[in-house]
Amino acid sequence: MSVTEAPKIITARASFDDSHTMERFLATGGNDGLKKALAMTPAAVQAEVDTASLLGRGGAGFPAGRKWSMLRKADVSYLVINGDESEPATFKDHLLVERDAHQLVEGVTIAAYALQVNQAFIFLRGEFALGLERVQEAINDAYKAGALGANIFNSGFSLDIVVHPGAGAYICGEETALLEALEGKRGYPRIKPPFFPAAIGLYGEPTVVNNVETMSNLPWIMLNGGAAFAALGAGRSTGTRLFALSGHVRNPGVYELEMVKHTFRDLIFSAELGGGVPNGDVKAIIPGGVSAPWFYPEQLDVPLGQDEVAEQGSMLGSGSIVVMDTTTCMVRAAWRITKFFSRESCGQCTPCREGSGWLERVLWRLENGQGRIEDVDLLLDLCDNIAPGLSWPPQQTTICVLGPSIPSSIHSAISRFRDEFLAHITQGACPYA
Amino acid sequence: MSYFTESRQARAEQLIAVYPEARSALIPLCHLVQEQDGYLSEDGMVEVAKLCGITPAEVRGTASFYDMLHTEPVGKYLVGVCTNIACLLAGGLELLEHAEGSLGIRAGATTQDGLFTLEETECLADCDIAPCVQVNHRYVRTTTPEAFDGLVAELREGGRASEIPSHGTLVRTRRDLALAVNPDDIAKERAEHRAATENAS
Numbered sequence: 001m002s003v004t005e006a007p008k009i010i011t012a013r014a015s016f017d018d019s020h021t022m023e024r025f026l027a028t029g030g031n032d033g034l035k036k037a038l039a040m041t042p043a044a045v046q047a048e049v050d051t052a053s054l055l056g057r058g059g060a061g062f063p064a065g066r067k068w069s070m071l072r073k074a075d076v077s078y079l080v081i082n083g084d085e086s087e088p089a090t091f092k093d094h095l096l097v098e099r100d101a102h103q104l105v106e107g108v109t110i111a112a113y114a115l116q117v118n119q120a121f122i123f124l125r126g127e128f129a130l131g132l133e134r135v136q137e138a139i140n141d142a143y144k145a146g147a148l149g150a151n152i153f154n155s156g157f158s159l160d161i162v163v164h165p166g167a168g169a170y171i172c173g174e175e176t177a178l179l180e181a182l183e184g185k186r187g188y189p190r191i192k193p194p195f196f197p198a199a200i201g202l203y204g205e206p207t208v209v210n211n212v213e214t215m216s217n218l219p220w221i222m223l224n225g226g227a228a229f230a231a232l233g234a235g236r237s238t239g240t241r242l243f244a245l246s247g248h249v250r251n252p253g254v255y256e257l258e259m260v261k262h263t264f265r266d267l268i269f270s271a272e273l274g275g276g277v278p279n280g281d282v283k284a285i286i287p288g289g290v291s292a293p294w295f296y297p298e299q300l301d302v303p304l305g306q307d308e309v310a311e312q313g314s315m316l317g318s319g320s321i322v323v324m325d326t327t328t329c330m331v332r333a334a335w336r337i338t339k340f341f342s343r344e345s346c347g348q349c350t351p352c353r354e355g356s357g358w359l360e361r362v363l364w365r366l367e368n369g370q371g372r373i374e375d376v377d378l379l380l381d382l383c384d385n386i387a388p389g390l391s392w393p394p395q396q397t398t399i400c401v402l403g404p405s406i407p408s409s410i411h412s413a414i415s416r417f418r419d420e421f422l423a424h425i426t427q428g429a430c431p432y433a
Numbered sequence: 434m435s436y437f438t439e440s441r442q443a444r445a446e447q448l449i450a451v452y453p454e455a456r457s458a459l460i461p462l463c464h465l466v467q468e469q470d471g472y473l474s475e476d477g478m479v480e481v482a483k484l485c486g487i488t489p490a491e492v493r494g495t496a497s498f499y500d501m502l503h504t505e506p507v508g509k510y511l512v513g514v515c516t517n518i519a520c521l522l523a524g525g526l527e528l529l530e531h532a533e534g535s536l537g538i539r540a541g542a543t544t545q546d547g548l549f550t551l552e553e554t555e556c557l558a559d560c561d562i563a564p565c566v567q568v569n570h571r572y573v574r575t576t577t578p579e580a581f582d583g584l585v586a587e588l589r590e591g592g593r594a595s596e597i598p599s600h601g602t603l604v605r606t607r608r609d610l611a612l613a614v615n616p617d618d619i620a621k622e623r624a625e626h627r628a629a630t631e632n633a634s
C-alpha cells in the first residue's frame with residue numbers, strides 16, 4: 001500500500017509555519033485563482049466547478065455546482081459558509097481556518113463571483129477563538145489588497161465578507177439552524193420544505209450554504225481547471241479530501257488524500273499516515289462522524305470514496321474516521337456518543353429530545369452493571385421509534401437528521417457486539433473496567 | 434453613561450452595522466458583554482436588546498440556548514475538558530476526573546476564588562491531540578494529568594497571559610473596515626442589470 005502522488009490541493013501551504021500570513025499566501029500563488037475567475041464570466045466559473053464534480057465536504061456530499069445552479073434569482077441573495085465543525089471527531093476545518101484562512105477567503109470570493117452574490121458570511125464555531133482571529137485577519141488583508149470590497153481587482157464585482165461567531169451548539173451545523181443562529185435566534189432547524197436555502201434562506205432570501213473545505217478547493221480548481229480536479233479520484237468522488245483520523249492509531253491527524261485511491265486500511269496502517277494500531281487490532285471504525293453506522297475489520301479494504309462507503313451501508317460524511325481497538329468497551333463508546341446527541345438535541349422534536357435522553361440513561365445503567373436483560377431490546381425498540389426500520393439512510397421522523405442519526409452507533413454496537421452488552425448485565429459490571 | 438467602554442461601544446456599533454438586520458449581531462454582542470463583564474450580565478443583556486431593537490427577554494431566551502453564553506458569573510478561566518468519542522478513547526473521562534480533583538470542584542462548578550470554572554465539553558475539533566483541553570477557548574494541548582496540573586499552577590500565578598486572554602471569544606478579533614458595498618446600491622444594480630439582459634434577449 002502506498003500513498004498516491006496526487007497534489008496537495010488545500011493543504012500545500014499549511015506545511016509552512018507562516019501559512020497563515022498574507023506574505024506566504026501571496027508567495028505561493030495566493031489570489032491567482034481569483035484573478036483567473038474574475039477574467040471569466042460567472043457562468044464559466046460555475047461550469048468549471050461543475051466539471052470538477054466538487055462534492056460538498058460538510059457531510060451530505062451534495063455537488064457544489066448543482067447547489068449553485070439552484071439558487072433562486074432575486075435582487076439580494078447570500079452566500080453562507082459553514083464552519084461550525086462540531087461533529088464529534090471532525091477537525092479538518094479547524095486546520096483550514098487556522099492555517100490557511102486566506103485560501104478560504106479567496107475560495108469564498110470565487111464562489112460569490114460565480115453566484116453574483118455581494119454579501120457572504122463565514123460562520124465559525126465560537127470555540128475557534130484563534131480561527132476567528134485568523135479568518136478576520138485574512139479578510140482585513142484581502143480588503144487592503146483590493147481582493148475584497150468594492151470593485152475587486154477592477155473587475156466591477158464587489159463583495160463584503162463578515163465573520164460570524166457561534167456560541168456553542170452542535171446543531172448550528174445543520175444549515176437551516178445555522179441560518180437561524182445568523183439571524184440572532186436560537187439554533188432551531190427549520191421545518192422542510194423548502195429543502196434547500198437556495199429558495200428561502202437567510203432573511204428569507206435565496207442563500208447558498210457551503211462548507212469551509214468545499215470553498216477551500218476553489219482557488220486550485222480555478223487555477224488548474226475543473227478537468228484536472230475531476231481527473232483525481234474516481235467515479236463521483238473527485239479531487240482530494242481531508243480525512244481526520246483519530247482514536248486508537250499511532251499518528252492521529254488530518255491527511256489530504258486523493259479520493260477513492262486509498263482504503264481505510266491504507267489510512268490507518270500506512271507508515272506515512274496513521275501508522276497502525278498500537279494495542280491489539282481494529283475492533284470497529286466510525287467511518288464518517290458519529291452519525292454514521294460503524295464499520296468492522298472486514299470493511300478495512302473499502303475505498304475512501306463517497307459512493308464506495310455508501311454501498312457498504314454507511315457514509316463518508318464529514319471525512320472523520322475514529323479507530324476503536326480491541327480494548328474498547330462498545331457499550332461505553334455507544335453511551336458517550338448518545339450522551340452527545342442527548343446534550344445537543346435542540347428539543348423541537350419529541351423522538352429526538354426524549355429518545356436521546358432515554359437511550360443515554362439505559363446505556364449508562366448498562367455500562368455501570370445495573371442493566372436488565374430486556375434493556376438490549378429496549379434500546380433497539382427506542383431506536384426504532386426514532387428511525388423506523390433502522391434502515392440506512394434512516395427514515396426521517398423529525399425536523400432535521402440529528403434525531404435519526406442517534407440510532408447509528410447503538411444499532412451498530414448491538415448488532416455486532418450483543419454479547420458484550422449481555423456481559424455487562426451478567427457480570428454486573430463493565431468487563432473492560 | 435453608556436454600558437460598554439468606549440472602544441467596545443465602537444465595536445458594538447460596527448457589529449450592528451455589518452449585518453442587514455440588527456438582530457444578527459445578538460450573539461457577537463453577547464460575546465462582547467462576556468468580554469467586558471466576565472459573563473452575560475443582566476445589564477449587558479439589556480444593552481444588547483437595545484442595540485438589536487428587541488426585548489431583554491428575547492436576548493435571554495436566545496442566549497440560554499447556547500453553551501458558551503453564561504448568564505451566571507463564571508471563573509476567570511473557563512477550563513473545558515472534552516470527553517467525546519476520540520477523547521474518551523484517549524482517557525478524557527479520567528482526565529476530567531483528575532481535573533475535578535485538582536481544582537476541588539465538580540464539572541460545571543467554579544472555584545471559590547473565582548479563578549476556574551470547569552466544564553465537560555463535547556468535541557472541540559482538536560481530536561488528534563487527545564484528550565483535548567481548552568482554556569478560554571484556546572487550545573492548550575495538555576493531555577496528561579501532570580501537564581494539566583502544571584498549567585493550572587501557571588495560571589494561578591498569572592502566567593500565560595498573552596497566550597490565554599479573557600474568555601470573550603472575540604477579544605482579539607478586529608474588523609478593520611466597514612462594509613464596502615452599500616446593500617441599496619446592490620439591489621439597484623441588479624435591477625438595472627436584469628432589465629438590460631431582458632432587453633437584449
Ligand SMILES: Cc1cc2nc3c(=O)[nH]c(=O)nc-3n(C[C@H](O)[C@H](O)[C@H](O)COP(=O)(O)O)c2cc1C
Nearest residue numbers: 056057058082084085086173174175210211214402
Ligand atoms: C446535525 C447536523 C450537523 C451538521 N454539522 C455540519 C458542520 O459542522 N459543518 C458543515 O459544513 N456541515 C454540517 N452539516 C451539513 C450542513 O447541513 C450542510 O449540508 C453543509 O454545510 C453544506 O455544505 P457542503 O454542500 O459544502 O457540504 C450538518 C448537518 C446536520 C444535519
Ligand code: SF4
Nearest residue numbers: 346348349352400403
Ligand atoms: S431532530 Fe432533534 S436536533 Fe433536529 S430539529 Fe428535531 S429535536 Fe432538533
Ligand code: FES
Nearest residue numbers: 515520556557560
Ligand atoms: S472528541 Fe474531543 S476534541 Fe474531538
